[in-house]
Each structure stands twice: as structure tokens, then as C-alpha cells.
Amino acid sequence: MKKPLLICLSLILALSAMAQEPKSKVLAIYYPSQKDHLVTLDGQSVYKFENTNDTQLTIQLLKIVKPKLSTTAYAITGRVKYDNVQGAGYLEMWNYFPPLRPGMPEGQYFSRTLGDSGEMGKITGSCDWRDFTLPFDPTGASGPPTRLEINLILPGRGTVYLTPVKLVKYSAGFSQSSGTTGSNTDGSPPAGWWSADAAPWVGGIGGPVIGFFGGLLGWLSQKGRARQFVLAAWKCCIVFGIGCLIATLIAVIAGQPWFVAMPLLVFGVVSTGIFSATWSAARNRYDELEIRRMASMDATGG
Numbered sequence: 001m002k003k004p005l006l007i008c009l010s011l012i013l014a015l016s017a018m019a020q021e022p023k024s025k026v027l028a029i030y031y032p033s034q035k036d037h038l039v040t041l042d043g044q045s046v047y048k049f050e051n052t053n054d055t056q057l058t059i060q061l062l063k064i065v066k067p068k069l070s071t072t073a074y075a076i077t078g079r080v081k082y083d084n085v086q087g088a089g090y091l092e093m094w095n096y097f098p099p100l101r102p103g104m105p106e107g108q109y110f111s112r113t114l115g116d117s118g119e120m121g122k123i124t125g126s127c128d129w130r131d132f133t134l135p136f137d138p139t140g141a142s143g144p145p146t147r148l149e150i151n152l153i154l155p156g157r158g159t160v161y162l163t164p165v166k167l168v169k170y171s172a173g174f175s176q177s178s179g180t181t182g183s184n185t186d187g188s189p190p191a192g193w194w195s196a197d198a199a200p201w202v203g204g205i206g207g208p209v210i211g212f213f214g215g216l217l218g219w220l221s222q223k224g225r226a227r228q229f230v231l232a233a234w235k236c237c238i239v240f241g242i243g244c245l246i247a248t249l250i251a252v253i254a255g256q257p258w259f260v261a262m263p264l265l266v267f268g269v270v271s272t273g274i275f276s277a278t279w280s281a282a283r284n285r286y287d288e289l290e291i292r293r294m295a296s297m298d299a300t301g302g
Contacts, residue, residue, distance in 0.1 A: 024075075027068055027167045032061040039161075041081075042129070047162045051154040054086075061091075062150040067167060069144045075135035076150055078165035082123050085158030089123035090114050093134040094149040100142045111136050123160060193251070193260050202263045210271060213237070221282040224289035231286070234279055241271025 032047045039048045051057040067074075076093050090113045097107035111134045113120045119133040138145065148167075152160060194202060214237070220230045245268035251261040 024168050024170050027074075027169050029164050029166050030062050030064065031164045032162065033063075034059070034061070041161055044163070046081075048159065049152055049154070049162070050159045051157055054156050056156070057154045059152045059154075060149060061152055061162070062148070062165070064148040064150075064167070065146075067145060067148055069138075069167075069169060071138050071141055071144060073135065073137040073139075073170040075133050075168045075170070076148070076165050077119075077131065077133050077168050079129050079163040080123065080132045081127065081129045081161040083126045083159045085124050085126070085154060085160065086156030087124065087154075088114065089152070089154045089158065089160070091123070091132060091134060092151050092153065093136065094151070095136050095138070095145050096147045096149075097138065097141045097145050098143050106146070107141065109136065123154075123158075193256060203266070206263060206267060210237075210267065214274065217282070218278070221285050224286060227286045231283060234275055234282055237271050237275040238279065241268050241273070241275065244268030245272060 034047065034049075037047045037049055038045055040046075041048070047061075049059055080091070082089070092110055092112040095107075095109045095111070097109070099106050111120075113122060113132055113134065115121045119131050120135075121130075121132075134150065150165065152162070154160065213233075217230050217233055217237075220226050244264045248261055248264040248268055251264060
């Protein structure tokens, strides 16, 4: 009885780990439209952009019309190097979507590299070559984006070097906690029941809790202890699993993100399958131990 419960825990942990590392595919490579900014640096052809004033400079690097995207997560990626940038500069990607309903304006959403560090870190001071990412998860949008616009914003003086960029599609969503994302319309995609940042915690905590509780019930049933509690809890676990399966169906119908539906589905399948399959064995174990106890009492005259 312990083996299925161990398999249950391993399955949940494995799926949680897989969910945190969505697969990616490079769809296209794009080159900024400013050909006169092309220079050779560090043995490669890159683009140089310089702000020689103390006022903000906004440079449109790319406009991608009708990108070959669906409604799965995607990103613009590349490498950046900068020298003596004053203030907090950043790269941004504007994502334009069809109106949610006729008569409404098109959806406009942005991603910006304004994080404190990492691939969505802001552009400030000086830094050698590093990777950058402008991600977006269009879950719940009215359809694929109609166009993407990538800009470079320098609030003051400074020099920025950029490589050609890649348009990358992901097999699933991802966290956008670093940097900033947002919308300038009221037609934003529906929020999940919990965020992508919370999803690893849901799976990482829920899985071990189910595994531990299942192991505890299995141990108690093997020892013949707490019969009423164990059998009642066993039924509750089966009901919990059925509830998770129903919640999964509701989440899919409501258009909830994958990181909401997946943990519910895993918990539902595992709880319903494992506890239903072992219910009879647990009950029979208690019956067997009770028969042994009564036979022992008869033999001793107790």
C-alpha cells in the first residue's frame, strides 16, 4: 500500500518541476530597422544606440506585423551591453490584440525590463554583455497578437549595444514577476485563481501534504489503529480528488491558465485513483486484524 503513495508523491513533484520549465522554440530572428546603427563590437555585428542629451530618448527598434503566434506564451530575447547609462533605461515590448468585442479598442499590453536584476533587469550604469527577455503570456486574450513593437527608452545620456533579437514561443506560461507587465486598456486577460508565481508553491506544498497524509493513513491501517478516523479520512481524500477533477473542468471552461488547471488535475487524478484503488485493501486490513483479535481472545478464553 505504501508503494502507490510514494508513486503519487513522485508524480506530483515531477509534474511541478516540469511546469516550472516550459519548453521554448525560436520562431524567427529579427534585426533592428536602424541599419545605420550597425557596428562591429567584440567580433560581432551589433547595433549601437546613444543618447547624447539629458532628456529622454525613445527609439523604436522593431515593428512585427502579424507575428506567427498563437495564444501561448512568447518572448523577445537577445543580448544587451551598455555604458554609462544615466537613470533607469529599459527595453519594452508592446503587444497589440484584436478587440475583445466589436466596438471596443484593441488590447494594448506591455512588458518592460525594469526589474532589479536578471534577464528583465533595468538598463542603468554600465554592464558587459548579458541576456534580456521581454516575455508575455496572452492567456485569455481574444486571439493571437496583431503586431508587436519593441522600443528602447533611455532617460538620459548613455550608450546601448544590442544584438539581433529572437521571437521565442513557449509550450506553457511562465512567471512575469521580474520587470513589469501591464495594460493601458480595460480589456485585460482574466486573472488566474492564483498567480504563476504561486503555482510552484501549490504543487510543491500540496503534493507532499497529500503524500504524507496518504502515508500516515497507510501506516495506521497496517497497524490496525484509529479505524474510524482512517476510513473516514480515506473517504474524504476520495471526495477531495473528485472535487479537484470538477474544479479542473470549471477552470478549463472559465479559461483559467495552465498553471491553475494542472495542479488541480494532478491532485484530482492522483487522489481519486490512489485512494479509490487502496480503499478496499485498507478496510480489509482492519477486518483481518479484527478477526485475528477475536480469534486470539477465543483461544485464550478472554
